[in-house]
Amino acid sequence: MIKSRSELHSQMEHTMNANxxxxxxxxxxxxxxxxxxxxxxxxxxxSIPSKFDGYILDIRPTDDKFLYAMMVKKEREGQEKFVLxxxxxxxxxxxxxxxxKSETINKFMDKFTNLLSIDSLWMPHQMLxxxxxxxxxVGFSIKFKQEVFGEDDLGDDEISQLTMRLWSKxxxxxxxxxxxxxxxxxxxxxxxxxxxxxxxxxIKFLDEVFFDGKVTVNKGTDIEEHIQFVDEIIDDYSFKMNxxxxxxxxxEEIDGGFRINGNPFELKFSKKHNIEKLSExxxxxxxPFRLWGITHDRTNDFLRISGVDTHTGDxxxxxxxxxxxxxxxxxxxxxxxxxxxxxxxxxxLDPGVIICxxxxxxx
Amino acid sequence: xxxMDQSFDHLDVVNGVLGxxxxxxxxxxxxxxxxxxxxxxxxxxxxxxxxxxxxxFVSDNMGLFAECKSGEYKTGANLGKYDLIQLRHLIEKGxxxxxxxxxxxxxxxxxxxxxxxxxxxxxxGIDYSQVILSSEIKKIYGRSFKDPLLESLFSDSxxxxxxxxxxxxxxxxxxxxxxxxxxxxxxxxxxxxxxxQFKVQEITAEIVGEVWDKLDKDxxxxxxxxxxxxxxxxxxxxxxxxxxxxxxxxxxxxGDHWKSRKKFSDDCDRLINSLNQRELFEFFKFxxxxxxxxxxxxxxxxxxxADS
Numbered sequence: 001m002i003k004s005r006s007e008l009h010s011q012m013e014h015t016m017n018a019n020x021x022x023x024x025x026x027x028x029x030x031x032x033x034x035x036x037x038x039x040x041x042x043x044x045x046x047s048i049p050s051k052f053d054g055y056i057l058d059i060r061p062t063d064d065k066f067l068y069a070m071m072v073k074k075e076r077e078g079q080e081k082f083v084l085x086x087x088x089x090x091x092x093x094x095x096x097x098x099x100x101k102s103e104t105i106n107k108f109m110d111k112f113t114n115l116l117s118i119d120s121l122w123m124p125h126q127m128l129x130x131x132x133x134x135x136x137x138v139g140f141s142i143k144f145k146q147e148v149f150g151e152d153d154l155g156d157d158e159i160s161q162l163t164m165r166l167w168s169k170x171x172x173x174x175x176x177x178x179x180x181x182x183x184x185x186x187x188x189x190x191x192x193x194x195x196x197x198x199x200x201x202x203i204k205f206l207d208e209v210f211f212d213g214k215v216t217v218n219k220g221t222d223i224e225e226h227i228q229f230v231d232e233i234i235d236d237y238s239f240k241m242n243x244x245x246x247x248x249x250x251x252e253e254i255d256g257g258f259r260i261n262g263n264p265f266e267l268k269f270s271k272k273h274n275i276e277k278l279s280e281x282x283x284x285x286x287x288p289f290r291l292w293g294i295t296h297d298r299t300n301d302f303l304r305i306s307g308v309d310t311h312t313g314d315x316x317x318x319x320x321x322x323x324x325x326x327x328x329x330x331x332x333x334x335x336x337x338x339x340x341x342x343x344x345x346x347x348x349l350d351p352g353v354i355i356c357x358x359x360x361x362x363x
Numbered sequence: 364x365x366x367m368d369q370s371f372d373h374l375d376v377v378n379g380v381l382g383x384x385x386x387x388x389x390x391x392x393x394x395x396x397x398x399x400x401x402x403x404x405x406x407x408x409x410x411x412x413x414x415x416x417x418x419x420f421v422s423d424n425m426g427l428f429a430e431c432k433s434g435e436y437k438t439g440a441n442l443g444k445y446d447l448i449q450l451r452h453l454i455e456k457g458x459x460x461x462x463x464x465x466x467x468x469x470x471x472x473x474x475x476x477x478x479x480x481x482x483x484x485x486x487x488g489i490d491y492s493q494v495i496l497s498s499e500i501k502k503i504y505g506r507s508f509k510d511p512l513l514e515s516l517f518s519d520s521x522x523x524x525x526x527x528x529x530x531x532x533x534x535x536x537x538x539x540x541x542x543x544x545x546x547x548x549x550x551x552x553x554x555x556x557x558x559x560q561f562k563v564q565e566i567t568a569e570i571v572g573e574v575w576d577k578l579d580k581d582x583x584x585x586x587x588x589x590x591x592x593x594x595x596x597x598x599x600x601x602x603x604x605x606x607x608x609x610x611x612x613x614x615x616x617x618g619d620h621w622k623s624r625k626k627f628s629d630d631c632d633r634l635i636n637s638l639n640q641r642e643l644f645e646f647f648k649f650x651x652x653x654x655x656x657x658x659x660x661x662x663x664x665x666x667x668x669a670d671s
Contacts, residue, residue: 253577255457257403264528266387285621292551292624294631296544302526306544313555315548321525324389331573358386
């Protein structure tokens with residue numbers, strides 16, 4: 001087992017180099033890719049449950065104060081064992097490094113980020129596009145599925161599902177195809193973006209960044225460059241999170257009266273939606289929204305919902321109108337609800353939706 | 364400003380006015396456009412008698428006192444004295460002033476009730492600007508706003524597309540129809556956190572939110588009694604499978620599966636719908652009596668009041 005941060009860096013860089021050589025010589029990977037999953041945590045390491053959803057965790061400290069080895073096995077005997085390295089240096093945004101099979105890690109992360117105080121990132125399309133500005137974009141994926149309305153509810157020119165993936169050598173095909181989709185009103189929302197970092201014609205890394213905070217090294221020579229890139233994604237996410245959490249609403253008593261802090265967020269849909277169907281799907285506690293709620297004000301074209309985020313237990317209020325929604329986040333609620341709700345609406349209902357605070361679009 | 368003459372909910376009007384300071388596309392934003400921000404809710408000033416406007420908005424060089432009216436007859440004891448409020452009174456309250464020449468406007472906001480109320484105001488010699496907030500927003504009576512921007516914005520009729528935002532969820536005097544949804548989601552939230560055991564006082568504090576600690580002891584007592592009574596109704600009716608208690612120790616049990624959560628929400632809906640008129644009447648009568656008992660003897664009930 002790796003016992004220090006330097007050992008971990010060496011091992012990850014060794015894997016990257018071995019894969020690069022093998023790709024060049026044999027056209028295939030020799031080992032599983034290096035991957036980093038960024039997660040949002042609102043708990044301490046010692047409060048992570050040691051058993052959940054069929055997994056048993058053994059979290060061991062390393063020589064580094066913030067780095068832990070997380071040994072994972074399935075409860076049923078004879079099932080796979082694997083290891084992830086948990087980096088808690090950033091208080092709220094943890095990184096989980098691994099060199100394991102993607103499928104295994106994806107299944108585990110799905111359950112791990114379902115724990116009450118842990119969540120994945122939820123980067124909407126615009127945040128992925130912002131990351132592209134820093135590097136050369138050589139591909140993307142789109143995954144849109146209409147989860148709220150059935151085929152019978154859709155018009156002839158509406159799309160119920162679109163999945164695509166483009167990898168290119170240069171950035172031109174990627175840009176051209178995306179523009180083509182956008183100009184023809186297809187669901188142009190990226191769920192991952194593929195980026196090259198070249199320095200002096202040497203590829204430092206070719207990473208794919210997914211909306212949920214997973215960053216896979218497809219090719220690379222320099223682990224430090226990859227980690228620095230991941231940290232920049234955390235900085236950007238954290239900056240947006242602070243901006244959003246400043247808008248949380250509260251009522252405060254001050255000298256001779258009360259003060260209201262914060263403002264509601266306003267979602268602007270790209271077209272009119274049937275709000276009865278939308279609320280039925282949105283607040284039934286199931287994926288993708290995972291929200292629970294009670295409608296307590298119902299008039300023509302207006303529903304007011306008092307809800308709970310079943311992922312975090314936080315309260316919220318939501319107004320639904322055919323062309324708009326308003327989201328009210330109370331003082332103690334986690335801002336990730338805004339990221340999650342908005343990203344889910346983009347990916348499962350309305351790709352053209354935008355979300356605003358009083359100064360305009362927040363993404 | 365406080366009385367119980369309610370032909371419709373005062374809180375609707377308060378939220379209707381507060382919403383004008385938000386920059387939303389789904390609701391008019393007159394006050395945001397004119398550069399106003401919410402400075403205080405229910406500030407109290409002593410101008411040879413206490414005056415207690417509902418809301419004070421301030422912009423860089425103007426202030427606006429908004430008085431929200433939901434009744435048709437009662438104008439309020441000291442409404443005529445709002446003109447006596449000066450900048451020094453704002454400064455005494457710790458309100459930031461950016462211009463020594465700041466002028467103060469007064470606006471009365473309401474719905475169709477303003478049409479009858481205007482007669483009462485005329486009888487009392489009050490001619491503050493009066494703005495209707497219904498399917499349209501427009502200044503319908505009274506003098507001009509000192510702020511030319513406000514005068515211009517409120518002179519044109521603007522169609523209201525939807526309900527105003529929920530800036531204030533409820534007040535201490537709100538009936539339980541207003542508070543019930545927040546009781547239910549506090550129960551759900553506790554169930555998710557695994558904090559299933561609670562005392563009525565704990566859950567009442569969670570429902571009320573951040574201002575709980577600042578409320579008067581008597582008002583706290585009144586709120587706790589309201590919540591206790593409501594929990595007992597819940598337990599007797601559709602939520603009996605979820606709520607148990609031994610005196611003041613309560614336990615909420617909601618299954619983890621989404622179907623259990625969905626059933627809980629359906630049962631909450633059924634509970635509200637099943638309360639027949641007699642029960643509602645008795646319940647609200649009780650709640651009102653509790654509330655009035657609790658504020659009796661106070662010069663002015665502290666905090667956010669039902670009213671006006």
